[in-house]
Amino acid sequence: MQEFIDKYLSKLLTAIAQHIGYVLVSVGAAVIIGFLLAALLSRGRKAAGFVMSLIGVFQSIPGIVFIGLLMLKFGMTPFTVILALSIYAVFPILKNTYQGFIDVDRNYIEVAEGCGMNPKQIFFRVEVPLALPAFFSGVRMSCIYTVSWAILAAMIGQGGLGEFIYRGIDANVKEYIVIGSIPIAILAVLFRFGIDWLEKKFVSKGLQSG
Amino acid sequence: MIEYRNVKKSYGGKQIIKGVDLTVEKGEFVVLIGPSGCGKTTTLKMLNRLIEPSEGSIWINGADHREMDLVKLRTSIGYVIQQIGLFPNMTVEENIAVVPRIMKWEKKKTLDRVKELLNMVNMPYNEYGRKYPKQLSGGQQQRIGVLRALAVNPPVILMDEPFGALDPITREILQSEVKKIQRELKITILFVTHDMQEAMKMADRIVFMDQGRVLQQAPPKEMLLHPANETVARFIALQGIGSRTDRITAADLMQQASGLAAGEDSVTVEAEEEVKEICQKYDLSKYRRICVKDSQGLLIGEITVGSLLEHLTEWM
Ligand SMILES: Nc1ncnc2c1ncn2[C@@H]1O[C@H](COP(=O)(O)OP(=O)(O)OP(=O)(O)O)[C@@H](O)[C@H]1O
């Protein structure tokens, strides 16, 4: 095993870097899109119901089919990978953040209005801070899923840790599978800690448990 | 001065407020009371335009309040509601500073004001300023809610059942604090409650509402003694005011002296003496009349024991 690692170390490191890159870029894009969409949809709740159910349908398309379809259009490029991953990564963020906005108690908004805040002030000083914990649980889920989904990159020859796993399956070499999977598990845990840390930093102490 | 002129509010064809006329003088403590759903909250919220009247108008110091700048209107009217009034994501300091921040006060001025207010309720800044609402007791939270409403010294404060969720002892303490602050600062307060005892304690004038109408407006004692109609009387009676006749004195109940001098069948009391004390002091079943004299000892009126008993049962 040690021998195996030594032999593939540089390849492995590249794959890990690629993998992390895919996750960061697609979750990053998903954070922006998911948050904005959630904020927007929570303004117009009628439209929101429709959009959310549409998204539900979308989400049930298997990733492997989806990435295949995108590949037909955008070719076997990193862009295809990031596009597919971003779209999937948006769902948990959008759903959770939207719920977070919806769950902001009417009373807080009314008191804020009564105090004289304008809609923008209410949004940034009350609604966003109160929706933030839900947003972070969305980001956490999204990150953890994306770490696994990024394996699909290898399916269209775009690297990442999936390369080891697919090759391992193809050639029936269990070492390949192991050195591909273990970093994925570690990455998932690390991302989780990272998000926890960010959450602690950005969510008001008044809303954190304990 | 605040003036509601024939204010009405309908929701989808159903009239909730059916023409309220109400004048509140500067520095007056007015309590809106009435059964649940009678329109107290709606009446209150129409003042700071959280709800727009469907008909009629509200005038503040001679100006139609719809023509005033909305932010100015709201920052000049403090607003306190029951329970979750404080923003949980903000510290005590940030909560109190909400309105100063909207009004773009300087940091130093805001901080000084926050400290001053916290001292007023014996919650020193160093200990409480950085705490979050969830770290405070219900009573402390509600105190901060009141301070937030006071922050920029608004001339008017609206309070919607602010102490409804507190235990009786804390409630009494906060009532006293608010009453004291209101007197000292001469703030105009419109206060909603459905607790008659609270209304009695706080109000200069009680406004009794039922089904979207004002049934009676009167100072507390007068409302107790002369409820305008059956509905008001029953509401008072149901709340067990009988045990609470603190503020009613002999002078309030006396009628013209019958001309009979004090004698075997009467006791003589001072005008200022409270009815409750009189009942405790004398065995009234032995007498027919209570003679009332002023501080010089002059006979100024009398109460028949019969009418007193009638009042007492009415208040029970
Ligand atoms: N947005 C609304 N749409 C329809 N009806 C409403 C609305 N808001 C209030 N109402 C109705 O108006 C009436 C008065 O409501 P309001 O909240 O002013 O009563 P309240 O006197 O404050 O009652 P409570 O003591 O229970 O707080 C109630 O019957 C209520 O159901």
Ligand SMILES: [Mg+2]
């Ligand atoms: Mg109400």
